[in-house]
Amino acid sequence: MSISDFDFDSEDELTLLETLDHVLDSGLVIAGEVTISVADIDLIYVGLNVLLGSVDTIHKVLGERVLREKKSDE
């Protein structure tokens, strides 16, 4: 199979998994470096462990569903 055989957009759920990998990745780009709140400015920083835990859950939920659907297609 060559890369041209991959369909980039039609697999919505796989797209979702990839999106989550990107959007919820471990390195909160700028916020990660601004976690210390400055005296008069309140800043929320979403804890890394929360995001990772969340990603794992979603992978589990959707990953299994995708695999199941694949199997039922065959």
Add this chain to the structure above:
Amino acid sequence: MSVRGDSKKRRGTGGAGSVAAHAFYVYCVGERGALARLLEGELPAAIESGASIDVIEGGELAAVVSRVPLTDYDEDALQTRLKDAAWTATRAMRHEQLVEYFAARTSVVPLRFGTIYFERTGVEQMLAERDAELRRIVERLRGREEWGVNVYCDRVKLRDKIASVSPRLRELSEQAALAAPGQSYLLRKKIDAMRADELRAETKRVASEIEDALAAACEAVTRLRVLKEEATEHGELVAKLAFLVERQRFDAFRDAAERLAAAHGDAGFQIELTGPWPPYNFASGA
């Protein structure tokens, strides 16, 4: 999954008299003028349906933001919300689609989900303090986009390939076939261990070769963590990479990937390209 629906642009009141019950959710940072112009277009949905999409300006830069209710986005509430996969997936997709809208049209520093400030002044201060760094990143990302490369390996196929090409393994197998039962057992244990080592080494070697070859066809590469060894219909995910590719050079990058896929297909490797993504993995440092 579709999270479209509210594509109408809503201009909010901005930060004037910002109420304590709201926070500012930041999507991306870019050049002030370009972002202001793009805000006039038909925008994808905000992170919360009905929320406005605005910019907060600072120097030459601006941040694209939405006001979000603290009932969902303060630290405790958000931790609870994030445990709900459907809630998180919906927000992640909205975040992605909005950032994609801007990233496809101008150079932006894309932020990941969950960059939230209580006060408008917090965003302004971030823009001011990081002005030079952010502008350098905006320049570096101009005209470029991120492509993901997932390398999968069919272990069974690779094991067969290794068995047929490794003279040492073949020799040991022949010895084992002729040996007395006790010795044969020990030899087979040795063969298994050796095969596992060769599998690991070969997987690593091919993954590095793919990474190096693609790196030569792009501007920058980042090795991402593989969350866990996951079985998929393509085989096991053995490498997850991100590449920063000049838009005009994408055809060459894709050709390189196709050549690699063809070269390593027999040994059980598959290469999957995903993208283009906003360059999340190239948005820090400068």
